[in-house]
Amino acid sequence: MRRVSLLRLIAVFVWTGLSSLGGGRSAYFHDALVRRRAWIRHDEFVQDFTVSQVLPGPNFSNLAVALGYRLAGIPGGVWGLLAIVLPGALILVGAARLYLHGAFGGSATLLMQSLSAAVVGLVLVTTLRIVRASLRGGRGILVAAITFLAVGPLRLPTVGVVLVMAAVSLALHRAAPAPPAPRAERGNPEGTC
Amino acid sequence: MAELALLTWTFLWLSLLCVGGGLGVIPEMERQSVAIHGWLTAREFVDGYTLSQLTPGPNMLIAVFVGYRAHGVLGGLLAGLAMFLPTSVLAMVVSHHWQQWRTRRWAATAERALIPVGVGLMAGGVYTLARTAIHDAPTLALAVLTALAVISDRVPPVLAILAAGTLGWLLTR
Numbered sequence: 001m002r003r004v005s006l007l008r009l010i011a012v013f014v015w016t017g018l019s020s021l022g023g024g025r026s027a028y029f030h031d032a033l034v035r036r037r038a039w040i041r042h043d044e045f046v047q048d049f050t051v052s053q054v055l056p057g058p059n060f061s062n063l064a065v066a067l068g069y070r071l072a073g074i075p076g077g078v079w080g081l082l083a084i085v086l087p088g089a090l091i092l093v094g095a096a097r098l099y100l101h102g103a104f105g106g107s108a109t110l111l112m113q114s115l116s117a118a119v120v121g122l123v124l125v126t127t128l129r130i131v132r133a134s135l136r137g138g139r140g141i142l143v144a145a146i147t148f149l150a151v152g153p154l155r156l157p158t159v160g161v162v163l164v165m166a167a168v169s170l171a172l173h174r175a176a177p178a179p180p181a182p183r184a185e186r187g188n189p190e191g192t193c
Numbered sequence: 194m195a196e197l198a199l200l201t202w203t204f205l206w207l208s209l210l211c212v213g214g215g216l217g218v219i220p221e222m223e224r225q226s227v228a229i230h231g232w233l234t235a236r237e238f239v240d241g242y243t244l245s246q247l248t249p250g251p252n253m254l255i256a257v258f259v260g261y262r263a264h265g266v267l268g269g270l271l272a273g274l275a276m277f278l279p280t281s282v283l284a285m286v287v288s289h290h291w292q293q294w295r296t297r298r299w300a301a302t303a304e305r306a307l308i309p310v311g312v313g314l315m316a317g318g319v320y321t322l323a324r325t326a327i328h329d330a331p332t333l334a335l336a337v338l339t340a341l342a343v344i345s346d347r348v349p350p351v352l353a354i355l356a357a358g359t360l361g362w363l364l365t366r
Binding site (some may be wrong): 013017018019020031047049050051052054055056057058059060061062063065066069070075077081084085087088089092093095097099100109110111112113114115116118119120122123124125126127130131134136138139140141142143144145147148150151152153155156157158159162165166169170172173174183 | 206208209210211212214215216218220221224228237239240241242243244245246247248249250251252253254256258261262266269273276277278279280281283284285287288289291292295302303304305306307308309310312313314315316317318319320321322323325326327331332333336337338339340341342343350353354355356357358359360361362365
């Protein structure tokens with residue numbers, strides 16, 4: 001069951017987590033585990049990637065858990081999770097300390113405002129790319145647009161919106177034959193959390 | 194104690210809303226953290242998201258930021274555990290069985306029906322961040338500039354953000 005030693009797994013996962021700046025990007029895992037080390041086959045990776053996207057939860061950590069489990073069983077999943085979350089969490093707590101205790105005061109506040117505006121530009125592009133790659137047909141666009149209006153401008157609670165819209169979407173998608181599924185493009189390497 | 198339990202519970206159910214990229218949970222996370230529980234201000238929330246975007250690892254470390262702001266290191270630890278642990282267990286169980294499940298028709302229909310909802314939630318996340326982060330012409334210009342840089346695919350996203358941030362800082366200082 002165990003394909004690699006836990007120590008090697010931890011080392012590679014820590015490095016992958018640390019180098020995936022700007023939000024976890026699954027492409028880094030593909031590069032580290034499939035292309036450079038051949039620990040995992042491409043089709044296995046795609047399967048774990050799909051699972052991590054479909055399931056609720058931060059998908060970058062879902063992916064790390066699924067890959068770690070594949071490589072070394074339950075200990076691999078546990079250590080895979082810790083290896084990608086802990087280093088970033090420690091760095092973030094350090095940054096949060098500085099930020100919240102006023103070390104970011106004065107002109108650094110202006111820097112944070114500029115950085116935040118830039119982040120909006122990034123997430124906008126990421127989202128538009130996913131819209132283009134995954135929305136096909138009027139039904140999907142309608143469901144996405146209403147969901148957006150409800151949780152964005154209208155600020156309605158997400159749980160209620162998801163329950164209603166998921167039911168509506170299921171009904172709509174059962175009623176008519178499916179448009180060509182854009183599965184091949186479902187990859188979302190920049191939008192993972 | 195009750196406060197810590199409330200924080201943990203909130204991030205636990207928020208983690209289950211984290212579909213289609215962490216961005217999808219941002220509207221509800223902001224609503225809970227800012228409007229309902231008052232753990233931090235809207236400005237701090239957006240800055241926290243920016244910091245977690247610039248920090249290595251998952252963006253959803255924003256949970257650790259909110260928890261730390263609300264209740265110090267223990268709050269950060271509990272919020273982080275709530276965000277990552279239960280969904281990780283789920284990921285391990287499902288990935289174990291996925292080989293058998295993936296071919297079933299209900300799985301395909303559910304996936305196809307849920308994608309538009311996830312996309313709508315992500316767009317809501319962009320809106321929620323923009324509502325606080327874009328408040329005048331310079332911040333709008335910076336967002337557009339970064340978007341263009343990212344679309345071009347010539348610059349890594351982190352570099353684009355850092356460059357735009359520095360530019361804005363130099364111009365408004």
